[in-house]
Every structure is written in C-alpha cells, then in structure tokens.
Amino acid sequence: MINIAIDGPSAAGKSTIAKLLAKQLGYVHIDTGAMYRCCAYQSLKNNIELNDLIALDEMLQHMEISFDKAGNVFINGEDVSKNIRTNEISMRTSSIAKILLVREKMVAKQREMAKAKGFILDGRDIGTVVLPDAEVKIFMVASVEARAKRRFEEYKMQGVDVDYDQIAKDIEQRDYQDMNRETSPLKKADDAIEIDTSLLNIEQVVNKVLSIIQKKE
Numbered sequence: 001m002i003n004i005a006i007d008g009p010s011a012a013g014k015s016t017i018a019k020l021l022a023k024q025l026g027y028v029h030i031d032t033g034a035m036y037r038c039c040a041y042q043s044l045k046n047n048i049e050l051n052d053l054i055a056l057d058e059m060l061q062h063m064e065i066s067f068d069k070a071g072n073v074f075i076n077g078e079d080v081s082k083n084i085r086t087n088e089i090s091m092r093t094s095s096i097a098k099i100l101l102v103r104e105k106m107v108a109k110q111r112e113m114a115k116a117k118g119f120i121l122d123g124r125d126i127g128t129v130v131l132p133d134a135e136v137k138i139f140m141v142a143s144v145e146a147r148a149k150r151r152f153e154e155y156k157m158q159g160v161d162v163d164y165d166q167i168a169k170d171i172e173q174r175d176y177q178d179m180n181r182e183t184s185p186l187k188k189a190d191d192a193i194e195i196d197t198s199l200l201n202i203e204q205v206v207n208k209v210l211s212i213i214q215k216k217e
C-alpha cells in the first residue's frame with residue numbers, strides 16, 4: 001500500500017476521482033477541501049469574522065470534523081455534507097483557507113489521519129505540504145470552461161438555480177485566491193504528474209491514475 005496525493009484547482013474532478021479510486025483500491029479517501037469548508041461553515045454559523053483570530057481559535061478547539069465511510073462530513077456529529085457545498089460557502093472557504101492558524105490545525109489533523117499507508121487525500125497542498133512523501137502525486141487541471149460546465153450540471157441535477165457565468169467567474173476568483181495566497185498556495189509539486197481532465201470522462205481519468213499507481217506499487 002502507498003499514499004496518493006491529488007491536488008489541483010476547484011472543480012477539476014479531484015474528489016470524484018479520489019472517491020472512485022479509493023473504492024477500487026480499498027483505500028481511505030480524505031477530502032481535505034471538505035475540512036476547510038467545515039471551518040467556513042462553522043464560522044458563518046457562529047457569526048465569527050475571519051479577522052477575529054481569537055474567536056477562530058476558540059471555534060477550532062471545539063470543532064471535531066469527521067467522515068463516515070460513504071464520504072459524509074460531520075461537525076461534532078452533525079451531518080453538514082450538503083450545507084458545506086453551497087457557492088457562498090465555497091467562496092468563504094477560499095478566504096478562511098488563507099489563515100495560517102486554520103491551515104496549521106487542518107494540516108496536523110490530515111497528517112494524523114493519514115499516518116499509515118492506504119490513503120488518498122485530495123486538496124491544494126497535499127503533495128507539497130501535507131504528504132510530501134506520498135508515493136504518487138497527481139496534479140489535476142482542466143479549463144475554466146470545462147470546470148464551470150461540470151459545476152453547472154451538478155447544481156442543475158440537484159435542482160439548484162444557478163447562473164453559468166457567475167460559476168465561471170467564481171471559479172476564476174477561487175483559482176486566483178488559492179494560487180496567490182502566502183501560505184501553502186496551490187502549486188504543482190515538482191514530482192507530481194499533471195493530468196488535464198478537460199476532454200476526458202471520469203472513467204478515462206480513473207484509468208490514467210490507476211496506470212500511474214500500478215507503476216509505483
């Protein structure tokens with residue numbers, strides 16, 4: 001068994017692919033973006049301003065994030081899987097994820113969860129910061145158009161009324177924020193393999209990653 005790091009910008013397909021790979025390989029998937037989303041959700045719920053580090057620290061100390069086998073996400077036992085996926089929370093997450101205090105807490109938790117082998121983590125800084133020793137590192141990218149189209153279809157399927165242009169604009173803004181922040185910006189690790197998923201379907205991406213893993217195992 002090995003550990004697998006999947007990084008890349010939002011909506012490039014990281015979580016979908018990581019979930020399927022974990023199922024096929026019998027590995028455990030940790031969606032680290034969901035953990036930052038929990039921080040954003042909880043701070044909004046508790047009316048905490050993002051520049052109030054004392055309140056944020058207090059919040060983090062009383063917040064237990066957990067996953068079940070199906071990938072549902074819980075804060076102190078409450079299922080927040082759906083609540084953390086709104087566009088409002090996505091944008092707030094990108095802002096809260098810049099804060100060093102928040103990153104330190106989340107990275108420590110992620111390392112603790114994935115201290116053995118057999119884990120697939122997806123996020124922005126897995127190959128560079130969280131698991132620099134991961135045996136396989138994938139950097140997944142896709143054009144803004146492809147990513148906005150995917151998110152648009154996802155929202156439509158869920159019956160959420162959204163505007164395509166707004167989604168594309170928000171994706172671009174999150175890319176910018178995630179790539180240009182001071183702490184652990186989104187960037188490809190030197191030893192990561194880049195996969196452009198713009199023109200590939202899910203099965204094709206899974207097969208590409210599987211063939212990379214097989215060479216390493």
Ligand code: C5P
Pocket residue numbers: 010011032033034036037090093094095097122123124125126174178
């Ligand atoms: O992957 P997802 O879109 O759910 O991530 C939400 C946000 O969380 C990202 O836009 C990014 O700002 C932040 N994030 C991060 N580091 C990670 C995972 C996510 O900063 N490892």
